[in-house]
Amino acid sequence: MVENKSSINNTLSFGAKSVNPEILEKLLVGRQNTSAYLLDAVKSIVNDRDNQFILVVGQRGMGKTHLLRVLHHNIQDFIKENKIVVAYFSEEEYGIDNYFDFLIRIFNAFMRWNEGDKPYLKTKISELQEIGTKANREHYAESIIEEYLNERPLLILAENFADILESIKPKEQAKLRAWLYKVNKISIIATSQAISKDFDSEDRPFYGFFNTYYLKKLSYEDTLSFLIQLAEIDERKDVVDFINNKGKGQIKALHQLVKGNHRLLVTFYQFLKTNTLVKLSENFIKTINDLKPYYETYIRYLPAQQQKILRYIALKRKPQLGIDISKNCFIDQKSATKGLSELTKKNLIETITNPSNKRNKLYDINEPLLRISIEVGEHREGITALFIDFLAIYYSEQELTNRKENILQKFKACKVKSEKKDLNFEIQAIDKVIELQKIEYLVNDNYKTSELIVKYLNQNTEDGLLDYIKTNGIKISKSVYHHQLALYYLDNIDFDKVLQNIVKCNEYDNQKSDIYTSTIYLTWGLALCGIANKKKDNELFQACLEKLEYAEKLNSGSSGFHMSLAKTYSLFSKFKGGDEKALIKSLQQLEFAFTFDKDDKQIAHMKSMVLGDLAILKNEEELYKKSTESFIELIKSNPNNYENLYRCAFIRSKYALLKNDLELHKKSYFEFEKALELNPNSNNAMFFGGVELFHVALLEKDKALYSKGLERFLKLLSMPGVDRNNFDMLKLLIESIYEDFSERINKNQILNIISEVEKSDIDGLLNSWLITALKYSEIFNYEELEKLKRIVKKKNDKYPELAITENYINIYKRLVIDGEKNALYDLPKEQRLFFEENILSSSNN
Amino acid sequence: METKNITPYPLSPTSGTMQEDKIVGRENEITSLLRLLKGQSVSVEEIRRMGKTLLVQKLAYKCNSNKLPEEFKGEKFKAKYFTFQGQDDLGHLISYLILELKKMKEWYQIDFDKTLQSIKEIINSPTLTFENLSININLPIHQKHWKDIFNKVFDDISANLEKNESKLILIFDELPIMLWEWYKKGKQDDAMLLLNILRERRQKLEPKGLRFIFCGSIGMQIVLDTFRTKYGYTGEATNDMAKYSVGSFSLKEVQFLCECYTLSGFNIIKEDKLSLWESIYNYSNGIPFYVSKLFNIIQTDHDKNITELTIKSAYDSIINDPIHHDKFKQLLDRINIYYSEPLVKAESMKAILDFLSKQEEFVSEEDIINGINQEEVKTHLYTLLADHYLLREMKNEKRHYKIKYEIFRKWWKINQA
Structure with a gap:
C-alpha cells in the first residue's frame, strides 16, 4: 500500500500515466460512461472494421490522461491477439514539427509498447535515415507503417492533439488526412484541452472530422465518491468517516472551489486529512504556491492580449463587462471581443448573462483556483485576502464561529510566541470572513422581490410593506428595500418619494458593489432629472448630471446609463431654449449607447430626435437630413410605430417653418396624418397635423384647407387635455381666413369656442376671445349678445377688466344691430379708439 | 436500390474515414454519375461534410470490385481515387500521381518503369529504389519537365484503355482546395498551368476512355473567378465537364443508415422504429453527417436509448449548444x-x-x-x-x-x- 499512497500523494496529482491502471480504474468515478464509450469505440474497430475519430475535450486535470491510460489497459487483449495495432503517444509529444515527425512518433510508440518488434522497426528507421528528400521519406515511412500493420487496423492514442495539429500546421495536417483516407483503416482517439481552429474552421483539413466528446465536470455526488475512493485507497478510514458525516459541507465547498476537477481534488484531499489542524492558513498558502506553476501553464502560452484580459478579470474578483475589459486593458472592443471568445473557447473564462441588462454579457474566471493563483503575488493585500476568500467558501458561518472558539482556547493555552502569532492571524481572518458573510447581496433575487413589492404597492400604501415582506419570507437588505421603493416611485413619476428612498438606500449601501451602487445613482439621477425638468431648475439639472455621470463611471457597461445621460442633456437643452453643447453631449452619449447594440431602435429613435433638435437650433440642412433619414429608416423597419412617424413629422414641421418651405410642410402634414391613423387618439398628432395644414393653407392661400384646419382645431376642443395652443391656432385661423378671403367665422362656432374658453383653465383669455368674436364673427343677434354678456358676468369677479368688454358688447348691440351711430360716443376716448380699431374695423363693414 | 437488398450491418456513428465496403447509400448517385461518365468527365461540388468523398470512394470501390449495376458492365469502368490535400506544388503532385498510378500496373499491363526511367533521365536526379517501393520523384526544381512526364503517363494509360475498350475514372478529390492553397502561397501560375494541362489532357484522352472526376468542397468556380479577376485568367478549365451536386440521403437511405448504427449497440423499441427513423430523417434533412451526429449525441448523452425525446434533445443540442456549432460554422x-x-x-x-x-x-x-x-x-x-x-x-x-x-x-x- 506504500506504493499506492505514494501514487496518490505524489504521482496521481500530476501524472496518471505512471500510476497502476487498476488504481486508475477504481478512481474512474464519474467517468465510467466515458470509459465505456471509448472501449465500445475500440471494439467497433476490431469487430466491425469501423474507423473511429474521437476527440475527448476537457480542461487540465479532468481525467483525460487517466481515461486513455485505462482504455489502453482495457484493450490489451485485442493487442495481444493481433486484432489491432496501437500507437500510444507520450503525454507530451514535444517537437512534432511536421507530418513526417508525426509518422516517426507512430514508430516510437510501436517500439515503446512492443519490445518484440523493436529490432525490425529499428532497421526500418535506419533505412529511412538514408533517404534524402522529405517527400521520399514521408512516403517510405507511410509504407513501413502500412506494411507493419499488414491487415490489422491501427489505433493512434494521442494526448493534447490540438497542440500536435497546431505544431504541424494545416499544410502538413492535410498530408495526414490524405494518408488516413488512403490507408482507410486508421483510427485516432485523442484528447485536447479545448477545440482549436484546426477542428472547427472550414478551411482546415480536420474540420468536422472528429466526434468530439466533452468531459463533464464532476457533480457533487461524484466528488464525494471520488474522495471516498481516494481515502479508501489511502487506507484512511477516519477520512472516509469524516467525508460521510461531518465533512459533507466542506466537500460541497471544495467541489465549488475546484469545479469538479479530478486533479485538484487530489490536491485538496490533503486538506481533508489536515482538517483538524489549526494551521489551515499555512497549508493553504503551501497548496496555492504548489499549484501556481500548474496554473501558470494555463496562461504562459496564451497570446499577450489574452493574458492581459485574463489577469484583469482575475484581479477584479467579480464578473466584468466586455466594454470595461476593453477599456481597462486598452484593447479595442473588436479585439477584446475576439480575445474573450477565444478564452471562453479555451474554457478559461465563463460567460454570464448580466441580470440587469441581458444584452451585455459579463465575463468571469472559470475556475476559482485559477483566479487565486493569478492573484498570488499580484494582490496588494497579499495572500491574506485570498485566505479570507477561501475560508468564506470553505466554511459556513456556524462552522467558522465554532472554529474561532476552538482556536481562541488554543491561543489562550499557547505559550510559544510564534505559534501564538499564527493563531492570532487565523482568528483575525475568521473575524473578517464572518463579517463578509453577513452582507447580503441579492441582485439575483431583486426581480422577484421587485415584483412582489410592486404588486403590494399597487393595492396598498407603503405602511404595511415591511410586514408584508417579512410574512412573505423575503430576505432583503435595507438598501435593496429602499431601492425597490425608489424604483417603484420612479415608475409612478413621484420623484420626491424616489429621492427620499434613494437617500436612505445610499446610506445603507454597504455592499460596495459598483454595479449595484451604479443603479442607485442612476435612479437618483433620473429622479432629479424629472424634478429639474418639471421645475425648470438649472441647479437640479446639474445635480442630476453629476449623479448620472457617477453611475456611468461605476458601471459603464450598460447602454441604459448613456441613454439616461443623453435624455438629460436633451431635456436640459430644451429647458435652456436650445443649447448646442448639451445637444452635442447628448449625441455623444447616444454614440456610447450604440456601442452596446448598434441595432437598438430606441437609441436610434432618440438620436434622430436629438439630431433634429440640433438641426433646428443651428439651422443646418445636413443635420436635418440626417435626422429625418434616420427616422425614415426606423419607419421602414417598423411602419406601425406611431412614435417614429410622429417625431419625424415634428422635426420636419419645425424645419419647414424655419425655411418657410411649402413642400416640407406638406410632407410633414402627411406624416402627422399617418401617425394619426396609427393612433387616432393622439391629440398631438391631430394638433400638429392641423398646424401643418394651416401652414400649407397659408402658403397656398387655399380656402378649403383653411376650413379643414379650422374644423380640426374645433374638433380638438372636445378632446381631453386641450391647451392654450389650440385656442391660439383657432384665433390665427379665424384672422387669416378673414384677412385672405374676408370671410367671417360662423357665429355658432365662435360661441362654442368662447364657451370652451370659459370652462377651461385658460379663462384669462376670455377677454381677448370676446373681442375676436365681436370683430370676426358673423353679426350676432340680441340673444347671442345676451349669451356673451352672461358669460362675462360669470367671470366678472375673477377678471374685473371684463366690465369694459361688457360695455363693448352693449355698444356693439346699439351700433351694429340697432344702427345707433352715436352710441360710440358713449365710450371714453381711449375705449372708443380701441373699439374703432379692433372691433369696428371689420364687424360693421 | 442496393439498400433494399442488403442486410444492415453494425456501424458506429463516426465521422472521418470509412472502409469502402461499409459506405451506406448513394446507389442512385453512383448510377447518375456513371451515366454522365460514360460520355464525359464530371465535377462534383458540395460544401464540406456532405459525403462527397465517401460517394466517390464508394464509386471507385464498386468499379474496381465488379459491383456495378448491369447497365455499366459493357463500359469496363475502373476508377482510381486520389486526394490532393497537402500536395505542396506541381512537383509533389506529379510524383504522387505517378506513384499511385504505378499501382495500377496489373490493370493495364503498362510498364511504368519505362516511364519512370524516362523521367529519371529527364530530371537526372539521384533516386533510391527499395524492393516494393516505387521511386518518388520530387520535381519542384524541374518544373519545366513535369508537363512531359505528365503527358507521357497519361498517354500510356490511354493507349491501353483504347486497346481494351475500357474506361478509367481518375478521381481528384479536393482539387479546388489544393489550387486555392497554391494561390494563397503565390503559386497561382502552377495552378493555372495545371488547369490548362488537365483540360488539354481531358479533351485529347476522353475519346480514348479516360475520365476525370474533380471533387471539392469549394467550387471550381470560386478558384476560377479569383484567377480571372486577379490574374486575367481566360481558360475555360471545366466548361466541358458535367456538374454534379451531392444531395442528402433519401428516407430509405436514412432508414438503412439508422439500422446500421442501431446494430452497433443502440437501444430501441422495435415497433417505434419506422417513425423514429422518420424523425431522424426530418431533423437531419437527410444529411448523413447530421444523422451520425444525432446518433453520437444519443450515444454519449442518452445512454444509447433512441426515443422521440432523445432524438429531439440531440437535435436541440446540435442547433443550440455552442459546443456543436463547429458542425455549422462552415x-x-x-x-x-x-x-x-x-x-x-x-x-x-x-x-x-x-x-x-x-x-x-x-x-x-x-x-x-x-x-x-x-x-x-x-x-x-x-x-x-x-x-x-x-x-x-x-x-x-x-x-x-x-x-x-x-x-x-x-x-x-x-x-x-
Whole structure:
C-alpha cells in the first residue's frame, strides 16, 4: 500500500500515466460512461472494421490522461491477439514539427509498447535515415507503417492533439488526412484541452472530422465518491468517516472551489486529512504556491492580449463587462471581443448573462483556483485576502464561529510566541470572513422581490410593506428595500418619494458593489432629472448630471446609463431654449449607447430626435437630413410605430417653418396624418397635423384647407387635455381666413369656442376671445349678445377688466344691430379708439 | 436500390474515414454519375461534410470490385481515387500521381518503369529504389519537365484503355482546395498551368476512355473567378465537364443508415422504429453527417436509448449548444474565407442569409432586394445558389429563393441572424 499512497500523494496529482491502471480504474468515478464509450469505440474497430475519430475535450486535470491510460489497459487483449495495432503517444509529444515527425512518433510508440518488434522497426528507421528528400521519406515511412500493420487496423492514442495539429500546421495536417483516407483503416482517439481552429474552421483539413466528446465536470455526488475512493485507497478510514458525516459541507465547498476537477481534488484531499489542524492558513498558502506553476501553464502560452484580459478579470474578483475589459486593458472592443471568445473557447473564462441588462454579457474566471493563483503575488493585500476568500467558501458561518472558539482556547493555552502569532492571524481572518458573510447581496433575487413589492404597492400604501415582506419570507437588505421603493416611485413619476428612498438606500449601501451602487445613482439621477425638468431648475439639472455621470463611471457597461445621460442633456437643452453643447453631449452619449447594440431602435429613435433638435437650433440642412433619414429608416423597419412617424413629422414641421418651405410642410402634414391613423387618439398628432395644414393653407392661400384646419382645431376642443395652443391656432385661423378671403367665422362656432374658453383653465383669455368674436364673427343677434354678456358676468369677479368688454358688447348691440351711430360716443376716448380699431374695423363693414 | 437488398450491418456513428465496403447509400448517385461518365468527365461540388468523398470512394470501390449495376458492365469502368490535400506544388503532385498510378500496373499491363526511367533521365536526379517501393520523384526544381512526364503517363494509360475498350475514372478529390492553397502561397501560375494541362489532357484522352472526376468542397468556380479577376485568367478549365451536386440521403437511405448504427449497440423499441427513423430523417434533412451526429449525441448523452425525446434533445443540442456549432460554422467560414474580397460582398451575402433564415418558404427576389437594402443582391443570390447555400424556384416567371436545408436555416436564424 506504500506504493499506492505514494501514487496518490505524489504521482496521481500530476501524472496518471505512471500510476497502476487498476488504481486508475477504481478512481474512474464519474467517468465510467466515458470509459465505456471509448472501449465500445475500440471494439467497433476490431469487430466491425469501423474507423473511429474521437476527440475527448476537457480542461487540465479532468481525467483525460487517466481515461486513455485505462482504455489502453482495457484493450490489451485485442493487442495481444493481433486484432489491432496501437500507437500510444507520450503525454507530451514535444517537437512534432511536421507530418513526417508525426509518422516517426507512430514508430516510437510501436517500439515503446512492443519490445518484440523493436529490432525490425529499428532497421526500418535506419533505412529511412538514408533517404534524402522529405517527400521520399514521408512516403517510405507511410509504407513501413502500412506494411507493419499488414491487415490489422491501427489505433493512434494521442494526448493534447490540438497542440500536435497546431505544431504541424494545416499544410502538413492535410498530408495526414490524405494518408488516413488512403490507408482507410486508421483510427485516432485523442484528447485536447479545448477545440482549436484546426477542428472547427472550414478551411482546415480536420474540420468536422472528429466526434468530439466533452468531459463533464464532476457533480457533487461524484466528488464525494471520488474522495471516498481516494481515502479508501489511502487506507484512511477516519477520512472516509469524516467525508460521510461531518465533512459533507466542506466537500460541497471544495467541489465549488475546484469545479469538479479530478486533479485538484487530489490536491485538496490533503486538506481533508489536515482538517483538524489549526494551521489551515499555512497549508493553504503551501497548496496555492504548489499549484501556481500548474496554473501558470494555463496562461504562459496564451497570446499577450489574452493574458492581459485574463489577469484583469482575475484581479477584479467579480464578473466584468466586455466594454470595461476593453477599456481597462486598452484593447479595442473588436479585439477584446475576439480575445474573450477565444478564452471562453479555451474554457478559461465563463460567460454570464448580466441580470440587469441581458444584452451585455459579463465575463468571469472559470475556475476559482485559477483566479487565486493569478492573484498570488499580484494582490496588494497579499495572500491574506485570498485566505479570507477561501475560508468564506470553505466554511459556513456556524462552522467558522465554532472554529474561532476552538482556536481562541488554543491561543489562550499557547505559550510559544510564534505559534501564538499564527493563531492570532487565523482568528483575525475568521473575524473578517464572518463579517463578509453577513452582507447580503441579492441582485439575483431583486426581480422577484421587485415584483412582489410592486404588486403590494399597487393595492396598498407603503405602511404595511415591511410586514408584508417579512410574512412573505423575503430576505432583503435595507438598501435593496429602499431601492425597490425608489424604483417603484420612479415608475409612478413621484420623484420626491424616489429621492427620499434613494437617500436612505445610499446610506445603507454597504455592499460596495459598483454595479449595484451604479443603479442607485442612476435612479437618483433620473429622479432629479424629472424634478429639474418639471421645475425648470438649472441647479437640479446639474445635480442630476453629476449623479448620472457617477453611475456611468461605476458601471459603464450598460447602454441604459448613456441613454439616461443623453435624455438629460436633451431635456436640459430644451429647458435652456436650445443649447448646442448639451445637444452635442447628448449625441455623444447616444454614440456610447450604440456601442452596446448598434441595432437598438430606441437609441436610434432618440438620436434622430436629438439630431433634429440640433438641426433646428443651428439651422443646418445636413443635420436635418440626417435626422429625418434616420427616422425614415426606423419607419421602414417598423411602419406601425406611431412614435417614429410622429417625431419625424415634428422635426420636419419645425424645419419647414424655419425655411418657410411649402413642400416640407406638406410632407410633414402627411406624416402627422399617418401617425394619426396609427393612433387616432393622439391629440398631438391631430394638433400638429392641423398646424401643418394651416401652414400649407397659408402658403397656398387655399380656402378649403383653411376650413379643414379650422374644423380640426374645433374638433380638438372636445378632446381631453386641450391647451392654450389650440385656442391660439383657432384665433390665427379665424384672422387669416378673414384677412385672405374676408370671410367671417360662423357665429355658432365662435360661441362654442368662447364657451370652451370659459370652462377651461385658460379663462384669462376670455377677454381677448370676446373681442375676436365681436370683430370676426358673423353679426350676432340680441340673444347671442345676451349669451356673451352672461358669460362675462360669470367671470366678472375673477377678471374685473371684463366690465369694459361688457360695455363693448352693449355698444356693439346699439351700433351694429340697432344702427345707433352715436352710441360710440358713449365710450371714453381711449375705449372708443380701441373699439374703432379692433372691433369696428371689420364687424360693421 | 442496393439498400433494399442488403442486410444492415453494425456501424458506429463516426465521422472521418470509412472502409469502402461499409459506405451506406448513394446507389442512385453512383448510377447518375456513371451515366454522365460514360460520355464525359464530371465535377462534383458540395460544401464540406456532405459525403462527397465517401460517394466517390464508394464509386471507385464498386468499379474496381465488379459491383456495378448491369447497365455499366459493357463500359469496363475502373476508377482510381486520389486526394490532393497537402500536395505542396506541381512537383509533389506529379510524383504522387505517378506513384499511385504505378499501382495500377496489373490493370493495364503498362510498364511504368519505362516511364519512370524516362523521367529519371529527364530530371537526372539521384533516386533510391527499395524492393516494393516505387521511386518518388520530387520535381519542384524541374518544373519545366513535369508537363512531359505528365503527358507521357497519361498517354500510356490511354493507349491501353483504347486497346481494351475500357474506361478509367481518375478521381481528384479536393482539387479546388489544393489550387486555392497554391494561390494563397503565390503559386497561382502552377495552378493555372495545371488547369490548362488537365483540360488539354481531358479533351485529347476522353475519346480514348479516360475520365476525370474533380471533387471539392469549394467550387471550381470560386478558384476560377479569383484567377480571372486577379490574374486575367481566360481558360475555360471545366466548361466541358458535367456538374454534379451531392444531395442528402433519401428516407430509405436514412432508414438503412439508422439500422446500421442501431446494430452497433443502440437501444430501441422495435415497433417505434419506422417513425423514429422518420424523425431522424426530418431533423437531419437527410444529411448523413447530421444523422451520425444525432446518433453520437444519443450515444454519449442518452445512454444509447433512441426515443422521440432523445432524438429531439440531440437535435436541440446540435442547433443550440455552442459546443456543436463547429458542425455549422462552415456556413459562415466559407463566406468569410472565399468571398471577403471585397468585404462588402461577404456582408451582403450574410445579410441575404440573415433575411432568408427568417423565412420558411420561398421568397421572391424582389422581396429579398427590398428587404435587405444591400448592393448587388442579385449577383450575390446567384453566388449563394451556386455555392449550395440556396434553392431556387421559378414562380410566375419570377425567381424565388430559400435556404437549401431547413437545419441550416434554423441554425443560422438562431445563431447568426
